[in-house]
Amino acid sequence: MSFKVLVLDNVDELCEKVFEERGIEVVRNHNLSGQELFDEIRSYDGIVVRSSTDVTPEVLKAAENLKVVGRAGVGVDNIDIEAATARGVLVMNTPDGNTISTAEHTCGMILALARNIPQSVNKVKSGGWDRKKYMGTEVHNKTLGIVGLGKIGSEVAKRMKEFGMTIKAYDPFASVEKAESLGVELLELDELLGVADFLTVHTPLTEKTKNMISMENADQLKKGMYLVNCARGGIYREEDLNALIQEGYVEGIALDVYSSEPPTEELYELLKHPQIITTPHLGASTEEAQEKVAEQIAHQMADALEQKSFKGSLNGKSISLITNKEVQPYLKLAEKLGSVAIQLASEHANEFSFEYSGSCTKFADVLTDSILKGILSHHVSESVNLINARHYAKERGLNIRETTASQTKTFNDLITIKLDEGADYKKISATVFGEDDYRIVEIDGFGIELRLEGDIIMYQNVDKPGMLASVSSALANQDINIANLSLGRTNKGENAITAVSVDKNMTDEELKPILNLDGVRALQYVSLPVN
Ligand SMILES: NC(=O)c1ccc[n+]([C@@H]2O[C@H](COP(=O)([O-])OP(=O)(O)OC[C@H]3O[C@@H](n4cnc5c(N)ncnc54)[C@H](O)[C@@H]3O)[C@@H](O)[C@H]2O)c1
Numbered sequence: 001m002s003f004k005v006l007v008l009d010n011v012d013e014l015c016e017k018v019f020e021e022r023g024i025e026v027v028r029n030h031n032l033s034g035q036e037l038f039d040e041i042r043s044y045d046g047i048v049v050r051s052s053t054d055v056t057p058e059v060l061k062a063a064e065n066l067k068v069v070g071r072a073g074v075g076v077d078n079i080d081i082e083a084a085t086a087r088g089v090l091v092m093n094t095p096d097g098n099t100i101s102t103a104e105h106t107c108g109m110i111l112a113l114a115r116n117i118p119q120s121v122n123k124v125k126s127g128g129w130d131r132k133k134y135m136g137t138e139v140h141n142k143t144l145g146i147v148g149l150g151k152i153g154s155e156v157a158k159r160m161k162e163f164g165m166t167i168k169a170y171d172p173f174a175s176v177e178k179a180e181s182l183g184v185e186l187l188e189l190d191e192l193l194g195v196a197d198f199l200t201v202h203t204p205l206t207e208k209t210k211n212m213i214s215m216e217n218a219d220q221l222k223k224g225m226y227l228v229n230c231a232r233g234g235i236y237r238e239e240d241l242n243a244l245i246q247e248g249y250v251e252g253i254a255l256d257v258y259s260s261e262p263p264t265e266e267l268y269e270l271l272k273h274p275q276i277i278t279t280p281h282l283g284a285s286t287e288e289a290q291e292k293v294a295e296q297i298a299h300q301m302a303d304a305l306e307q308k309s310f311k312g313s314l315n316g317k318s319i320s321l322i323t324n325k326e327v328q329p330y331l332k333l334a335e336k337l338g339s340v341a342i343q344l345a346s347e348h349a350n351e352f353s354f355e356y357s358g359s360c361t362k363f364a365d366v367l368t369d370s371i372l373k374g375i376l377s378h379h380v381s382e383s384v385n386l387i388n389a390r391h392y393a394k395e396r397g398l399n400i401r402e403t404t405a406s407q408t409k410t411f412n413d414l415i416t417i418k419l420d421e422g423a424d425y426k427k428i429s430a431t432v433f434g435e436d437d438y439r440i441v442e443i444d445g446f447g448i449e450l451r452l453e454g455d456i457i458m459y460q461n462v463d464k465p466g467m468l469a470s471v472s473s474a475l476a477n478q479d480i481n482i483a484n485l486s487l488g489r490t491n492k493g494e495n496a497i498t499a500v501s502v503d504k505n506m507t508d509e510e511l512k513p514i515l516n517l518d519g520v521r522a523l524q525y526v527s528l529p530v531n
């Protein structure tokens with residue numbers, strides 16, 4: 001299969017080179033926006049962005065062919081992941097390609113703040129000489145507070161420790177072991193604010209981190225401390241930055257990132273304060289980082305398009321498993337069973353229970369996605385895949401229950417779907433024999449064995465002689481061949497379930513003679529793709 005990728009932002013050329021080497025057609029156009037972008041994007045399977053292009057629901061809608069959006073970098077604030085997920089589009093980033101560069105930039109900002117480097121450089125360049133004014137402070141023996149001890153935060157910790165700083169951090173998700181191995185003491189946020197001489201943030205911008213420092217909690221800060229933000233604009237409340245300095249809470253502020261980039265006029269005004277030093281989002285702007293992220297994203301996207309691996313995917317927890325050989329047969333089984341379930345369910349049914357037993361239980365999450373794909377493909381006009389199946393299930397108000405059980409006595413693995421009360425059949429179980437022999441093995445407690453493929457007539461009947469003969473002659477009269485059949489009954493002469501596979505897709509008209517046979521009840525017709 002051939003794929004086409006559009007590189008939209010200023011991503012290193014290595015990106016195109018890798019795509020070309022991987023046999024993927026690649027076009028670079030980083031000046032597109034508005035209608036031009038909507039028109040151009042239509043035919044591409046993948047797009048690569050940095051932070052200039054906003055991948056909005058409208059862009060995603062216009063990109064009819066899109067399968068993957070790649071961010072050459074970490075932050076995906078410019079990509080509407082929810083909208084991408086709803087459209088079944090994979091979003092991936094390169095989580096560690098620019099870690100070192102950003103950590104180094106942060107360390108540079110800390111030192112530049114401590115020694116007034118940008119301000120004094122400007123002074124000299126403008127013909128001035130004021131050594132007293134630019135008296136600095138050592139970082140040695142000072143405390144560096146790190147909020148967010150992830151990849152960049154950890155690299156900053158290692159480097160600034162070598163400068164003789166004591167490192168303390170706040171990160172509710174970091175393990176104590178990890179902090180200890182870095183020689184970092186974990187504190188609560190308010191404790192950290194009270195002891196940090198320098199505070200640097202390395203978290204995403206979230207509801208929790210937005211405005212983490214503002215005039216509202218300025219009293220908690222150690223007087224005369226320094227603030228650094230090389231993560232995301234808005235973690236320090238921008239409107240309060242000048243006041244924090246003027247009222248003596250903060251001695252200096254270093255910013256690489258802003259709530260709007262480039263900053264608005266009002267923000268530019270605030271940034272003019274002499275104790276605020278600024279860089280234009282340069283954390284990841286090194287040749288090394290840009291080459292790494294460009295190369296990584298191209299390989300990751302090529303692998304994803306070729307369904308080889310899904311490294312770096314942010315919304316494809318399930319899809320990343322589809323390259324796992326062990327899970328593949330179960331995925332197919334689950335999807336087929338989902339398709340059977342919806343064909344047997346009552347109209348408007350919205351309650352389904354999925355039960356997994358045996359070794360497939362460890363894949364329960366992704367198997368549920370696959371069952372939902374099977375169910376929803378009958379109802380949703382857009383294409384349903386493992387990325388968007390849960391989104392559509394939620395949107396359609398499906399109530400799902402998932403349970404796992406220990407191994408059954410009879411089968412190594414079993415997937416069971418329980419249907420709504422109003423359905424003719426309430427519970428249907430299936431398994432896979434070998435690699436690709438998918439079979440229904442139980443319906444409502446009746447043991448049955450029928451391949452999950454093709455066209456299947458299912459009915460309940462009284463277990464009496466001649467029933468099958470009547471059905472087969474009703475089919476023979478219409479020149480319809482039986483491919484396979486399976487009978488399940490409780491006790492001799494009681495109720496039975498019969499499943500008949502036929503060689504053609506039958507119309508309602510053709511089913512009528514069987515439906516009208518005396519003793520045939522609850523006739524249902526199920527149609528599945530042939531393997
Ligand atoms: N300036 C740049 O050019 C540049 C470059 C790369 C990354 N970044 C940004 O830097 C930030 C960190 O990147 P990273 O690669 O280290 O990410 P990461 O995911 O490795 O680390 C983020 C850390 O933040 C922690 N965290 C999340 N919510 C928190 C909260 N409420 N309080 C405290 N800690 C919290 C997480 O537990 C995690 O350890 C991101 O915002 C990223 O977009 C900026």
Ligand SMILES: O=C(O)CC[C@@H](O)C(=O)O
Pocket residue numbers: 050051072073074075076098281283284285
């Ligand atoms: O220079 C860039 O692409 C931004 C890098 C950075 O903010 C990121 O999140 O990776």
